Structure formats: C-alpha cells, structure tokens
Amino acid sequence: MEMLYQRDIYGKTLVELGRQDKNIVVLDADLSGSTRTSLFAKQFPERFFNFGVAEQNMMATAAGIASCSKIVFVSTFAIFATGRAWDQVRNSVAYNNFDIKIVATHAGITVGPDGASHQALEDIALMRVIPNMNIIVPCDGPQTADAVMAAVNNKGPFYIRLGRPKVPTIENKGEFKLGKAQVLTQGNDIAIIACGIMVDEALTAAKSLLNKKIKARVINIHSIRPLDVETILKAAKETRGIVVCEEHSVIGGLASSVDEAVAENFPAKVVCLGIKNRFGQSGEPADLLKEYNLTNSDIEKAALSIAS
Amino acid sequence: MEYTAADIKRLEDKAKEIRRLIIQMLAKAGSGHPGGSLSATDLITALYFSVLRYNPKDPSWPDRDRFHMSKGHCCPLLYAVLAESGYFSKDKLLTLRQLGSILQGHPDRRTPGVEAASGSLGQGLSVGLGMSLAAKMDKKDYRVYVLMGDGETQEGNIWEAAMASAHYKCDNLCAILDYNGFQIDGMVCDIMGLEPIASKWGSFGWHTIEINGHDIKQILSAYEEAKKIKGKPTIIIARTVKGKGVSFMENVCDFHGRAPTKEEAEKALKELE
Numbered sequence: 001m002e003m004l005y006q007r008d009i010y011g012k013t014l015v016e017l018g019r020q021d022k023n024i025v026v027l028d029a030d031l032s033g034s035t036r037t038s039l040f041a042k043q044f045p046e047r048f049f050n051f052g053v054a055e056q057n058m059m060a061t062a063a064g065i066a067s068c069s070k071i072v073f074v075s076t077f078a079i080f081a082t083g084r085a086w087d088q089v090r091n092s093v094a095y096n097n098f099d100i101k102i103v104a105t106h107a108g109i110t111v112g113p114d115g116a117s118h119q120a121l122e123d124i125a126l127m128r129v130i131p132n133m134n135i136i137v138p139c140d141g142p143q144t145a146d147a148v149m150a151a152v153n154n155k156g157p158f159y160i161r162l163g164r165p166k167v168p169t170i171e172n173k174g175e176f177k178l179g180k181a182q183v184l185t186q187g188n189d190i191a192i193i194a195c196g197i198m199v200d201e202a203l204t205a206a207k208s209l210l211n212k213k214i215k216a217r218v219i220n221i222h223s224i225r226p227l228d229v230e231t232i233l234k235a236a237k238e239t240r241g242i243v244v245c246e247e248h249s250v251i252g253g254l255a256s257s258v259d260e261a262v263a264e265n266f267p268a269k270v271v272c273l274g275i276k277n278r279f280g281q282s283g284e285p286a287d288l289l290k291e292y293n294l295t296n297s298d299i300e301k302a303a304l305s306i307a308s
Numbered sequence: 309m310e311y312t313a314a315d316i317k318r319l320e321d322k323a324k325e326i327r328r329l330i331i332q333m334l335a336k337a338g339s340g341h342p343g344g345s346l347s348a349t350d351l352i353t354a355l356y357f358s359v360l361r362y363n364p365k366d367p368s369w370p371d372r373d374r375f376h377m378s379k380g381h382c383c384p385l386l387y388a389v390l391a392e393s394g395y396f397s398k399d400k401l402l403t404l405r406q407l408g409s410i411l412q413g414h415p416d417r418r419t420p421g422v423e424a425a426s427g428s429l430g431q432g433l434s435v436g437l438g439m440s441l442a443a444k445m446d447k448k449d450y451r452v453y454v455l456m457g458d459g460e461t462q463e464g465n466i467w468e469a470a471m472a473s474a475h476y477k478c479d480n481l482c483a484i485l486d487y488n489g490f491q492i493d494g495m496v497c498d499i500m501g502l503e504p505i506a507s508k509w510g511s512f513g514w515h516t517i518e519i520n521g522h523d524i525k526q527i528l529s530a531y532e533e534a535k536k537i538k539g540k541p542t543i544i545i546a547r548t549v550k551g552k553g554v555s556f557m558e559n560v561c562d563f564h565g566r567a568p569t570k571e572e573a574e575k576a577l578k579e580l581e
Contacts, residue, residue, distance in 0.1 A: 025445070047445060049476070057468035060431040064438020067424050068446070069370070088465070091428040092435060096417055098424075 002169040004141030006162040007105050011036025013148045014073060018044045024152075025065055026073045027051060029058045035075040035105045055080045059088035059102075066098035071152060074100060078107035078120035078161060086126055094132045094157050101151040105162045108247035109275065109292055110197060110285035112164065119280035124224055125252020127159040134158045134178070135224040137246075137254070139199035140169045143222060146176035154178060161196065163247075165285050168200050170220070179226035187215030190307045191235035191242045192299060195221050195254050198245040198273075201289075205299035214307050224254060229261045236262050241269030241306035245299055247289075250274035271302045311528050315358070319524045322392070323353040327553045328580050329388035329401055335573035337405040340413070343563040344457055345385040347488040347521070347548040354527040355453060355484075356389045364394035367420050373450045374439045376423050378432020379457035379486065380414040381565070387411050387419065395421035430463025432456065433483060437473045440481040440541075451535070455484045459491030462500045467512070473541045474513025482534040483514075483543040486521065488550035492564050509543045521546025554579055 018024050018040055025047045032038040032050060041048035051058040055076055062072045074081065081104040082089065093100045104123065111119045127133050134156060136147040144162060151158040173182050184199070185206050194202040199220045206216040217235055221228065235242055242262070246254040255272035262268050275292055289295050326349050334340045352375075356362075361373045377386045384404065391398045396410065396419075403409035410419050414427030424435050436454035443450050460466065473481055485505075493499050502508070506516045515537045519526040527546070534542035550564070551557030554576040557568075568576055 025442075049441060051468075051472055054468035054472065056431075056465045057434045057437075057472055060434030060465065061438040061441070061469070061472070063424055063431075064376075064435035064440075065442045066438070067374075067435070068439055068442035070442060070445075087428055088431055088434075091425060092431050095425045 003166040004169060005166050006138060006141055006144040007034070007036040009141045009144040010103055010148060010162060011039035013145045014040040015043050017148070017152060018047065021071070023070050024073065025070050027058050027062055027075070029053060029055045029076045029080065031076050037073070037075045055085040056088050059085040060092040062100045063092035063096055063098055066100050067096070071099045071101065074102050076104060077118060078104035078123040079118055082120065082123040082126040082159070090130050094130045097132050097156050099155060101158045101160065103148065103160045103162065106164045107161045108163055108196065109280045109288045109294070110163055110165050110247060112285045112288065113282050115282040116279040121249045121275045121280060122252065123161060124248050124254065128225060128252060128257070132157055133225065136222055137161045137195040137224060138222055139196055139220050140167050142169060143173065143176060147222065150176070150178045163197055167197050170199060170203065173220065176222070179223045179228060181228035181231040182220040182222065183231065184218040184220055185216060187217040188238050189214045189216060189240060190303045191217045191219060191239045192245065192303060193219045193221055193232065193235070193242055193254070193258055194245045195224065196247055198247055198294065201294070201296040202245060202299055204296035205303060208296065208300050209303055214303065216303060221254060224257055227257050227261065229265070232258055232261045233266050236266045236268035241271065243271050243273065243299055243302045243306065245273040245294065247294060248274055250276055269306055271306060273298055273302055311525065316524045319354050319357055322357050323350050324553070324580055326353050326385065326388045326392060328577055329391070329398070330384045331554070331568060331573050331576045331580070333384050333387065333401045333404045334567040335570060336402045338567055339405060340384055340567050341381040341565050342384070342557060342568060343490065343550040344379060344382040344486060344488065346552045346554065346557065347550045348382060348455060348486040349385055349552065350522045350524060351484055351486065351527055351546055352385055352389055352455065354524055355531065356393055358528060359531045360453070361450065362393070364421065367395065371448060371450055374423055374436070374452045376426065376432050376436050376439070376454050377415055378426055378435070378454050379429065379460050380426030382457070383415045386415060386422070390419065390421040393421070429457070429460040430465035433466050433469035433473070436481055436483070437469050437478060440473070440478040441476060443480050450480070452481045453484060454481070455486060458485060458487045458489065458496050458502060461485065461502060470509065470512045470514065477539050478541045479538050481541040482531070483541065485543060485545045486548055487545055488548040490550045490559070490561050490564060494561060506545055513540055515540050515542040516545060517542065518545045519547070521548035522552055
C-alpha cells in the first residue's frame, strides 16, 4: 500500500497552484519545514511570508492580504492555528468571509512523542462553531490535493486538517466533491463513518466484520462542513446503527456532527470512538491509537455491539 | 505640501461637523462610545479630507489608500467620516446599532468604505500590515493607515504586528495612536502604563512622530513626514483629549462607553455650533 505524508502533497500542490495563479500567497509561523510550505517559499519567495513564532499576527495579517483580493494560505500546527489564534480566525478571517485557507498539520493524537501540548484534539470543534468556515479532513495523500483544490475553487474561509505521519492511500474512493461523503463499501448491517486516518482503520474493521458475515457500509466524511446529512441519514435508516470514529475529541467534531444530524432527523443508535475527556500524551502513534481505543479492532468491537 | 490658513480652517470646521454627527448618532442609538470617537476626530477628519486617496463611488478601487480602524468601538467617527465623504447618505447615520442597519455597533464589511471588521482589539495593525504587504507584492503605491487606541496597545498581538511591520520594512504603513490616556476602567497609566511609549515603538524599528492630536497643522505635517520615511513604518503618537470638543465629556472616563442622553446631546450640540 502506498504511504504518503499529507504534508508533502500539500506542499507540492501549493507549488503547482502558485505557478498557475499569481494571486496565491502563503504564510507560515516558523514551521515551514514541517508544514512543507517551505516548498512554495523556495519557488515564490516574493509571495511567502514567515511571521516567526507569532500565530495571532499571522492570522490577522492574512485578513489584510485577503482584503486586497488575494487567496491566502496560512499554515502552522493545528493546535496553534485553531487554539492560539482562534479570536483572529473568528473575527478577522471568518467574520469578514475572506478567501483564507487555513491548512494545519500535526493534528490529532498521532503527532506522537511531542505529547499533549502539541496534539490538537479539539481543532475541528473550535472551527465548527464559527459561521462561514468550511472544514475538510482528507483521509490520505491524494485527497489532500483534492481538499486544497476545493478550497481554492470555492470562495471563503477553509480549515483543512492534516496529520503528521505517513498515511496509507485509500483506493477507489470515487470522485471528490466538497460536501459529499464517499461511500467506500456497501452494506446494510452497520455503518462506519470516519474521517482522516480513521478511514483506513474503518476499512480494515469492515473486512474483518465481513468474515463474521456482517456487511459494513464504510463512509468517508471528508467534509465536516458542508456536511452530507443526506448520506448520514440514509445510513441511519438502512442499517442497524452507526459507529463514528475520529482522531479528535468526541465533543464537537465528526461524532457530534453525526449525532446532531441523526438526533434531529432520524434517531438511530450511534457509538462514538474518539478522545473522551482526556488530553493526549507522548508515545508512538500506533501505541497511542491503542491507548485511546482508536484501532480497527476497537471499531470492530463497537460495530459488533450494535450489529449482533 | 503647504497648507494655507484656509485649508486648516476648512478642516477645523469639518471636524466640528463630524463631532456633531457623532453626538447625534450616539444619542439616537442610546449606546456606544463617544469619548474615543471625539478624541480621534481631528486625526481622522484631516486624513479623509486632505490626505487619503479614495473614490466613494468605487469603494473597491484597487489603488485606493486603505484606512482601517483597529479601535473598532470608535466607529461612530468612521461612519460620520464615510457619510460625509459620500460613501452613503447621512440619514443612515441615525440607524446606528439598529437591527438590520448597515452601521453595526462595531465595524463590519457591510458598510461601504469599511475594509475589514474590527472590534476585538489588537488585530487591526496586523490587518494593516497585510494590506501593506499586498501593496508591495502588487507594486502599488497606495498607503495604509491604521488607527489604534492607547489601551488597545496593551494587546500582545499589536507588538507581534509591530515587530513584523518593521521586519518587512513596511514604509507604506502609517499607524496612528490616539493617546487620550483613558481606558474603560480608568487612566491608562493606572491600569497598565504604556510609557515610555515613543521609545518602545522606536526600539521596535518604527519611525515615531509625536504631535498634539488636535492641532490640524501638526496632524497634516505628520502625515506628510510619514510619506517621506523609507525602509520602516511610521507611528504618529497623537496626544489627545478623551471626549474632545464637548466640555462635560472631556477627560471623563464615564463617556468612554456611554452615549449622551437627549439633554446631554442638546447641550453638546450647542457647544459645537
């Protein structure tokens, strides 16, 4: 299976975009090597600005640049983009509805050894409460490019969430459309809804479930906003229940999005796998996923609890 | 550029008219911030009616100079100046803070002539920095002006922006500090002192100009001097009087965030005849 850094794809896509469109400007806050905006900086130094360790200034400066009819990409780690600079994102970026694309890397528990201070487990929640903000959580390398293109081709602010480690490329996902979920496997026994790195875990769980004669419908919700409520409700109606899994707090992210959609329209059994009222900690990504019950066997267990 | 006595008189009269509009709109709205609107009136009146390059018929003209009011709570001043400049009709001023009005309690892009929202303090200098960088990328010669409050500069974001503006040699950026000495809770020097303010900005790499912010002649020559400074941004540190122009509002902290009553407004307007 092909393994890619989402960040590598982001950096390369930025360079391509920069070549096509002189209106694209990129900002970073002393993490351009990690976020890979350094690739753009190398090619287009006159359209790249490093703000040093000052994320609030970077975010509000993005607003000023965007007010002059430019498309501005802003990158840093997810914890700083959404936490440190939240007020700037709310008031200067989203309230103005500017063309600012926040592409944050190092989201989730799989940041690994750096530990809790650097593991953003609440970033989707923090962005989801802000009006105007579009949110994409790509599941692999190629989908990262799709997400970046969608952000450029649609007006307004975006938050794109990327991880730190290499991730497997998911085959046969079908067309990428903003706001449209991807149904990866067909099945009416159980639905497994996932985003980001959990999509691959969900597919592995589905394979194992099939051996037990349980057909799982795996759904990749890459667009947390706009949300494909229709596909979620269809799953709620046609299956015995839904397992939601995400590398994020169960409060405010994908799990909450699914809960809200289902509860308001077609109450169904939903089991959420995510971070439950805990900070992260140091460790290797695989060990952390085990520690926080985010592996394919955890998904399988949750699915069996509903389906059997 | 030389300004004649007639130029100065014209701007002084204009400032008086702007102050009248501020009082009228705040009295009608029943809430808002008169103190800091009145203290910055001369600075911003001189800017809009003698310095700034703009076209009210085409608010998004790419070559316009940019003005951003970082101390967003003083938007009655901005709205009065924009209406007086012809961005929208003056009768709209009396809709300030009402449901559905184009004139929100703090600046919003729905108002013609407003470049970006403000109100959450400390972000505006960064917004101005962004406009300045955009001008440099596009090789345009427009200038960027940002009005900050003195209390506002207690925000850390301001100093991040100060550092970055000097780093990127933003000589098309001119910050204006309305140093009226008061913030909501009291005198700035008691709440969180800023001194030595000029040397702080100077050590951050800015050209500093200190003026009396109610002397039109000094204001105009400060804007002229700022235009000539190359390789670094300029800050005009303007000593002002909170509530300037209305005797019973001057240096009265209560009028930071309280609108005048109907009686107070009548009294104020009489003083501004």
